Structure formats: C-alpha cells, structure tokens
Amino acid sequence: MAGKRGGMSAIEKRHPLAVDIVAQYWGDNAPEWVNTLARYCDAESQASAARKIDRSPSLINQVLKNKYTGDLVGVEARVKSALSVTCVFCPVLGNIQGDECLSHQGTAYNPSNHVAVRLFVACKRCPNNVSRKAVKNVAE
Numbered sequence: 001m002a003g004k005r006g007g008m009s010a011i012e013k014r015h016p017l018a019v020d021i022v023a024q025y026w027g028d029n030a031p032e033w034v035n036t037l038a039r040y041c042d043a044e045s046q047a048s049a050a051r052k053i054d055r056s057p058s059l060i061n062q063v064l065k066n067k068y069t070g071d072l073v074g075v076e077a078r079v080k081s082a083l084s085v086t087c088v089f090c091p092v093l094g095n096i097q098g099d100e101c102l103s104h105q106g107t108a109y110n111p112s113n114h115v116a117v118r119l120f121v122a123c124k125r126c127p128n129n130v131s132r133k134a135v136k137n138v139a140e
Contacts, residue, residue, distance in 0.1 A: 018042045018064055025066040033079045038064060040083050052099065053078040054106060077130035078102065088128045092118045101128050 018041035022030050030038075041049050041060065050057040055078065062068035063075055081088075081098040088101050092115065105123045110116040123129055 018046070021064045022066075025064070030066075031076070033076050034063065036083055037079050049083070053082045054102070074130060081128070081130055090119075090128070091122045091126065102130065105129055105131070 018038035019035070022034055022038045026034060037049060037060070040052070041064070046060045046064075047057045050060045053060075053075070055075065059068060059070070059075065063072070068075065081102040084098045086098055087095045088098055090096050090101060090104070093100075093104075104119050105126075105128075107116065107119065107123075109120050
C-alpha cells in the first residue's frame, strides 16, 4: 500500500527474511550451516553475524544468496564454530563454547600473559582451528 505521499509503508520497506533468501537462492540444497546462519541473521542482523564470524556483511549476504565464490569451507567452519551452541575441547582451557574458541584463534601473540601464550601456541595446531580445517578440506 502506498502512503500519503505515494511512497512505501514501513512494513513494505522491511527487508526479506534471511531464511526466505536462502530458500530462494539455495532451494532445497542449502546446507544446515547456511540455514543456521540465516536464522541467526533473522534473529540479530547480517552485520551482527558478520562480526560474530569475523567477516564482512557483504560476505554474509553473498553466502545467503549462494553467490559467494571464495573459501566457502572456511566460512562454514567459522559459522559452525561461532554460531553453534556446542562445546569444543580446548587443550588449554578445557571445554569452551565454539564462539570463545573462535575468538582465541584470532588473538595476537601476547607475551605478558602466560595463558595467552599457551593459547597462541596451542591454537596453531589445534584441530578446532578454522584455518586448519579449511586447509585440510582443500587438500583432501
């Protein structure tokens, strides 16, 4: 419906749901992690999802529209780590949430904190490291 000035109403201006975008562009072939990403975007926002997986909002949009041509395996690993509610085993901290694991993987070396040093070393060779998973899947 048009407003008084012939423009669109606030409801009409609302963006489509991410789950609807996934259904449109992926059809029935959408992997579960893409559906998880879409549900998160609908609950929060694409920008929030981007911050959560440490990637850009445009990457999120391209994934939802099945147009991303980059490292999809790496994005999958980040989504699964950051947006899942499962625990992972950290060799330094024990059982932690996936998003906490992901945040430690991106932390710079900090020689003034002994736990940070241990995490920095352990993360490089940890099987939960999303960079290692992406490299491993490409090599297979």
